[in-house]
Amino acid sequence: MSERVTPERVKAFAAAARVPIEDVAAVRAARAVEPTVRRLDELALELPLETEPASFVAIARKAATG
Amino acid sequence: MSDPALLSLTEVAARIRERELSSVEVTQALLARIEPWQPRLNAFVRIEADAALAAAKQADAVLARSGPKGVLHGVPLAHKDMYYFAGLPAGCGSKIREGWIAPETSTVIRHLQNAGAIRLGALHMVEFAMGPTGHNAYLGPARNPWDTARISGGSSSGPAAAVAARLTYAALGSDTGGSIRIPANFCGVTGLKVSYGRVTRAHVMPLSFTLDSVGPLCRSAEDCALIAELIFGEDPLDPVTAGAPAWNKAATERPASSLKIGVPKRFYVDDLEADVAAALDDTINTLRQLGAKIVSVDLPDPKPIDAAAYVVLSVEATSFHAPWLRTRAQDYTSPIRQRLESGLAFSAVEYLEALRWRGPALAAHLQAIGDVDVIVAPAAPAVAPKIADSDPAGGANADAIKEMSRFTRPMNYLGVPALVVPVAHSADGLPIGLQLVGRPFGDETLVALGRAFQQVRDEHLRVPQLA
Numbered sequence: 081m082s083e084r085v086t087p088e089r090v091k092a093f094a095a096a097a098r099v100p101i102e103d104v105a106a107v108r109a110a111r112a113v114e115p116t117v118r119r120l121d122e123l124a125l126e127l128p129l130e131t132e133p134a135s136f137v138a139i140a141r142k143a144a145t146g
Numbered sequence: 147m148s149d150p151a152l153l154s155l156t157e158v159a160a161r162i163r164e165r166e167l168s169s170v171e172v173t174q175a176l177l178a179r180i181e182p183w184q185p186r187l188n189a190f191v192r193i194e195a196d197a198a199l200a201a202a203k204q205a206d207a208v209l210a211r212s213g214p215k216g217v218l219h220g221v222p223l224a225h226k227d228m229y230y231f232a233g234l235p236a237g238c239g240s241k242i243r244e245g246w247i248a249p250e251t252s253t254v255i256r257h258l259q260n261a262g263a264i265r266l267g268a269l270h271m272v273e274f275a276m277g278p279t280g281h282n283a284y285l286g287p288a289r290n291p292w293d294t295a296r297i298s299g300g301s302s303s304g305p306a307a308a309v310a311a312r313l314t315y316a317a318l319g320s321d322t323g324g325s326i327r328i329p330a331n332f333c334g335v336t337g338l339k340v341s342y343g344r345v346t347r348a349h350v351m352p353l354s355f356t357l358d359s360v361g362p363l364c365r366s367a368e369d370c371a372l373i374a375e376l377i378f379g380e381d382p383l384d385p386v387t388a389g390a391p392a393w394n395k396a397a398t399e400r401p402a403s404s405l406k407i408g409v410p411k412r413f414y415v416d417d418l419e420a421d422v423a424a425a426l427d428d429t430i431n432t433l434r435q436l437g438a439k440i441v442s443v444d445l446p447d448p449k450p451i452d453a454a455a456y457v458v459l460s461v462e463a464t465s466f467h468a469p470w471l472r473t474r475a476q477d478y479t480s481p482i483r484q485r486l487e488s489g490l491a492f493s494a495v496e497y498l499e500a501l502r503w504r505g506p507a508l509a510a511h512l513q514a515i516g517d518v519d520v521i522v523a524p525a526a527p528a529v530a531p532k533i534a535d536s537d538p539a540g541g542a543n544a545d546a547i548k549e550m551s552r553f554t555r556p557m558n559y560l561g562v563p564a565l566v567v568p569v570a571h572s573a574d575g576l577p578i579g580l581q582l583v584g585r586p587f588g589d590e591t592l593v594a595l596g597r598a599f600q601q602v603r604d605e606h607l608r609v610p611q612l613a
Binding site: 085089090093094097098099100101105106108109110112113116117119120123125126127128131132133135136137138139140141143144 | 341342343356386389391449450453454456457460464468471472475484487488490491492493496498499500501502503504505506508509512561585586587588
């Protein structure tokens with residue numbers, strides 16, 4: 081199975097964020113993050129099109145008052 | 147009781163207001179305890195004895211002249227070193243913010259000051275609140291007052307150790323993945339992780355704007371209620387509190403017999419140390435004796451919540467720290483820098499999907515619990531580990547550290563409140579706590595149940611002894 085998060089990807093994202101990162105750190109970060117990204121892939125979270133981050137607030141407030 | 151330092155917050159505040167004790171006497175009593183304990187615990191980063199005594203003297207003069215300023219008149223308190231007091235340092239457990247002077251005062255601190263509280267000093271914390279153990283390679287670890295060879299838990303390490311050893315009557319901590327509940331559990335104190343959106347975080351060091359909450363660590367649920375009444379409610383400086391209800395004191399009187407309490411069927415009851423499993427069973431029996439209805443609940447699989455929370459926390463923390471990662475990366479300790487660098491590895495789409503899923507995850511949780519008022523669950527699967535067995539440096543203990551917070555992380559993502567109460571001591575004499583997990587904005591119900599529990603049990607009254 082190919083890796084989802086590669087050191088090259090980490091270095092590219094770091095460069096885009098203008099954060100310097102050493103090669104060894106990029107390898108370490110990729111290794112640390114890979115299981116989480118893969119797990120989220122496997123779980124295939126169901127996200128209705130209309131769901132946005134603030135939907136959480138609406139659900140929490142409705143539960144609090146309902 | 148001869149030593150005022152051993153009183154609860156509620157008791158000492160009442161006795162100062164009624165002039166049975168002076169603020170100076172109380173402050174001196176705490177300072178007398180701090181002196182022998184501090185070298186053993188490393189709970190404080192700054193002890194401001196002269197300033198505290200001067201403030202206490204002034205508080206006594208004001209009380210004599212015009213009565214109490216508020217319910218906490220003259221009560222000395224210390225908080226995690228990430229709460230800002232205008233004109234004073236807030237090091238945030240870091241080299242980067244060593245010597246930094248806060249330009250503003252945290253709104254919650256202003257509320258406590260307006261109620262009359264005075265400042266005793268500042269408390270130890272994990273560097274930038276990033277870690278559950280209490281280790282800090284820059285400051286040294288905070289130690290557990292029940293066994294100084296063990297960690298206090300973190301990231302509110304100093305608050306938990308100091309409250310447990312009776313060096314402060316209460317302390318504000320912060321909780322992004324368990325940082326109030328884990329140290330409260332390990333040190334045997336009562337800690338409230340509030341509902342997301344009910345307490346302002348304005349002018350408090352941020353870690354993750356989606357997951358951060360601030361709240362008290364105290365000697366009892368009753369003391370938590372005293373602090374909560376002062377800090378809950380709307381604040382224009384923190385937009386997530388828009389429309390937030392103030393603390394509802396009447397709701398804290400709800401009898402335990404009116405509550406339906408859920409016990410998880412899985413995950414939270416899996417792979418527990420024997421002492422923790424026994425404490426859970428014993429607590430359920432006590433709650434049943436109090437008249438609560440006990441039911442089993444089948445909560446949704448927490449693994450997706452855990453993964454999504456990890457993405458959100460990592461990316462938001464890295465976003466906050468990006469300016470320093472660009473210019474002062476060498477000033478982070480190695481474990482913290484590595485965690486922040488991991489946050490660079492997620493894509494924008496991954497981050498936003500993790501964030502968007504928060505609402506559906508809460509909806510699924512609410513559907514699963516039905517009309518259950520409170521879930522009771524362990525705060526951690528085991529008691530506080532030895533310092534050497536939980537050091538994040540080098541990565542050898544990574545799995546053990548992650549295990550430490552596996553029961554607390556989901557509540558931050560779901561935004562629900564949770565109260566840790568001490569319920570037992572292990573065979574080795576170490577505290578064991580459980581968390582009472584509420585419905586959104588159901589913080590008062592947790593305090594009601596915690597108080598009812600503590601009226602028939604005495605674990606919260608036990609005090610560690612100097613070795």
